[in-house]
Amino acid sequence: MIFKVAKIGKSADSSDPNDFIFHSDYNTFKIILEGTKTVTLLASTADQTFTEAHGIDSYIPIISAFAKRDGVNQVFAPNGVDVENYSSRGGFDGEIKFNYIATNATNMIFNFDNAKVTAVDVDIRYFLLERAA
Amino acid sequence: MPQVAKIATPGYNALTDTDPDHFALYVDQKVDYVLIKEKASDTVNVPNGVTNIAHRLDYVPLCFVWAEQSSGVWRKLYGYPLDGNLYFEINDTNLMLNNFSGSDVLFSYHIFYDNIT
Numbered sequence: 001m002i003f004k005v006a007k008i009g010k011s012a013d014s015s016d017p018n019d020f021i022f023h024s025d026y027n028t029f030k031i032i033l034e035g036t037k038t039v040t041l042l043a044s045t046a047d048q049t050f051t052e053a054h055g056i057d058s059y060i061p062i063i064s065a066f067a068k069r070d071g072v073n074q075v076f077a078p079n080g081v082d083v084e085n086y087s088s089r090g091g092f093d094g095e096i097k098f099n100y101i102a103t104n105a106t107n108m109i110f111n112f113d114n115a116k117v118t119a120v121d122v123d124i125r126y127f128l129l130e131r132a133a
Numbered sequence: 134m135p136q137v138a139k140i141a142t143p144g145y146n147a148l149t150d151t152d153p154d155h156f157a158l159y160v161d162q163k164v165d166y167v168l169i170k171e172k173a174s175d176t177v178n179v180p181n182g183v184t185n186i187a188h189r190l191d192y193v194p195l196c197f198v199w200a201e202q203s204s205g206v207w208r209k210l211y212g213y214p215l216d217g218n219l220y221f222e223i224n225d226t227n228l229m230l231n232n233f234s235g236s237d238v239l240f241s242y243h244i245f246y247d248n249i250t
Contacts, residue, residue: 005138005158005160007165007167008162008163008165017170017172017246017247018246018247018248020167020170021158021160021165021166021167021168022158022160022168023170026170026171026172026246027170027171028168028169028170028171029168029169029171029243029245060205060207062197062199062207062209062241063207063209064197064209065209077211078209078211079210079211079212079214079215080211080215081215097215099215100202100208100209100217101208101209102202102206102207102208102209103206103207104205104206104207105205109206129197
């Protein structure tokens with residue numbers, strides 16, 4: 001038996017997977033754990049690593065995460081910088097760099113650079129996904 | 134009257150709760166709360182250079198990619214990196230796994246049916 005729910009205006013008889021909110025023929029990707037972690041980045045320091053135990057002992061989960069600097073509305077992803085101001089140089093000033101996220105058998109791993117001359121608090125929201133890497 | 138189908142996650146009341154984040158499935162015929170649908174996934178060894186994974190869809194699909202950055206440590210990848218040598222691209226034919234580290238690297242990828250263009 002197939003259980004499927006079409007998008008508004010789409011036919012449940014469609015053969016296009018993009019026409020469905022849910023279709024039991026296809027695996028839906030599941031978030032198995034989500035949470036937040038606040039870290040304090042040391043001033044003027046690159047390559048700062050923070051870890052958090054994920055508590056999953058049967059496999060290495062895969063991770064996605066986003067960061068938000070204290071006092072700034074914008075959220076930034078790994079492999080990117082925060083955006084504080086649009087500068088007179090014609091570009092964004094991003095002094096906090098979210099270098100990467102990773103997982104191993106024990107921990108979630110978050111790595112940042114802070115080019116500011118002051119310490120900065122950053123809130124991280126992480127999502128552990130269903131599948132082992 | 135709209136057709137409604139809701140499956141709440143543990144601890145929430147499907148009859149009274151209205152936060153879609155509290156549901157495994159939330160259908161109200163007002164907004165399409167789409168669940169992304171997986172097409173393929175695999176872990177592959179990528180030699181230095183570019184390895185193409187044909188996804189056999191005629192559009193650009195959503196995908197997620199990770200790489201084993203060191204033994205047992207898996208890092209999420211994005212587009213061309215700020216630094217480092219591992220990244221991915223995708224078009225309407227291939228997921229392109231880019232490894233310019235100079236040695237073999239394990240990549241793990243997930244390709245979804247969901248069209249991003």
